[in-house]
Amino acid sequence: MPKSGSTPKITRRTVLAGLSAGAALLAMPRIVRAADETIRIGFPTPLTGPFAAEARDQVKCAELAVKLVNDKGGIGGRKVELLVRDDKLNAGEAATRTLELIEKDKVHAVVGALSSAVQLAVNEVTRARGVIYVSISQSDTINEAKDFSKYTFHEALNPHMTTAAVARQTLKKGMKVAHLVADYAYGHEMLRGFKRAQAAIGADNVGEILHPFGAADYSTFMPRLMSMRPDVLCISNFGRDQANAIKQAVDFGVKQQMKIVVPVILHNQRLAVGPDVFEGVVGGANYYWGLEAQSKSAAAFNTAFKAANGGAIPTDYGAYGYSGVGSLLAAMQTAGGTDTDKVIDALEKLQYDLTKGPQHYRKCDHQSVQSVLVLESKKKSAMAGDNDLFAILANDTASDDMLRSCSELGHAT
């Protein structure tokens, strides 16, 4: 496009652009009608890179949520379509893909993103364009007043909720705690959460080591961590970083000296390194399939997922894809369509129970208030089957008290 002020010249390029615009105009009536019919949800997620395993589960579950709605006739007779895009775990890539989803594919809302930096980028774009964004990343900076907008929703747990729940189960007054933390937003937020919980419990901080994001080797951090002589080592990182860090800590004999605790214990990473390495590791989770013994919603979700995926079980991060898209579609159902303001209003009033019990979005910051699980990785001999990975140590029921207050996040109360 010529910039304003420059003289427009007719070149081959502009002619081609004109021709294709003309062709588009002719095709327009059909496209517009089609656009009115389907409801399109954009879904950026890191299909390639170190979080790929979690991302693929998210897509499967998001597709399931869409399928269930379509099977029942869609929303007000309109079919729902999920447009999945690979954000490559890169903020720039995510911003471009999201912009494309909004401008070119005309999506009605965006759900997704796994990493904190990517989520911020997606939120920037959706906020500027006035498009609803339901984040399923565990970082929650977008809930703070400076990044928040009425279009921003956060369906996932946040660092404050998970670290507090995990700390309650693992820390005691007077215990010594050391931290190995990924040096980016997610790690920093988890560290902040743990330190706050530690202070409340009365445990002592004996040291923190920040490691580069995506590191493959953690051996160089181990001698120093062990020399701190902590009772508990909190490893705050994500995806393959979690698997590699725990594996190498165990190689160094860390578990003989201290307990390993993580803010979020990952189903796929436990599978990636095996039961012996993870044995006894405790961490928080939004979902675990074994919850079906105590929750009807979990049982129903598991059944639906198994039916759609050849008997496989849904994972923690997969469940986010389901509840993120599911809650949005439920609100669209109430709003009777895709009118942004009506859907926002419906989301704010929504009471939903898709995977594990009642949830709702808090009014001031649109954080989903939900239960938090604390899981402990089982030892091999205690596993009843290949999928029997964790024991549920605690299932803290949803409550507004779990969250940081609205005023602390900078919202007017």
Next chain:
Amino acid sequence: MDLSLIIMQLLSGIALGAVLVITALGLTIVFGMLGVVNFAHGALFMIGAYAGLYLASLTGSFWWGLLLAPILIGAFGMLIELVLIRRLYGRSIDDPLLLTFGLSYILVEGVRIVFGSDGIPFPTPPQLIGVLDLGIGFFPRYRLFVIALVAVVLLALWLTLEKTRVGLIVRAGARDPTIMQVLGVDIGRVWLAIFGLGVGLAALGGVLAGPMRSVNPEMGSLVLAEAFVVTVIGGLGSIVGAVLAGLMVGISISLVALFAPEMATIVMFALMAVVLLIRPQGLFGVRGRTA
């Protein structure tokens, strides 16, 4: 800060460096002798890890995996040389670079299709599980084994190159392939063997790294970057350079991790930048060689 901690840290640096040395060595030998910048080296490292894991579970023993995977993948490397690389000798250096770059994508995607994109556990061999008490601290037995094995491989490689007739031909072939052909040496066979050796070393690095990390299709990409940094610091094509630079990078990462852990990854690139400023050909590189 007490001395035992620094010694432990040095040891982790050497273990880290050992894997770097093995992978960088394959890269530098192939470049030095064939003038081929092998961008598929990281992917072959990853394939090596998968092959090692597969063979280990097939035979029930890690040791068979460790022995057979480098041989098998080395043979696969020879096939690559025979079918693909060979056609590009004498052409611009970019051609084999682009070819191997494309090849790396095919290999990574192939593994994703066959084994899936999730990580797979690579169990540490039972004899090497646990830690050894060194008096000043505990160190994983497996990592000590890796240091020892790499030392043995290096020694064997050095003896072969310096003390045998085969080594003589290889070294001469790197200097002047035309004269070698005039003397009646089938230089094509030498190149085939060298490429196979380079790929075999990549695979060996992969098998050795397997039990330290989980095995996944992307594990080679970071390794490729590290191996390049090491070869550039050591001097492209220099074997001694690769060995010293590998250890230097490992130890630098380790010592920096002690004082400024968040800088641990950046330090190797900083080291490379400094070396390039002072000695553009690398520590042991030959001036004027264009890469």
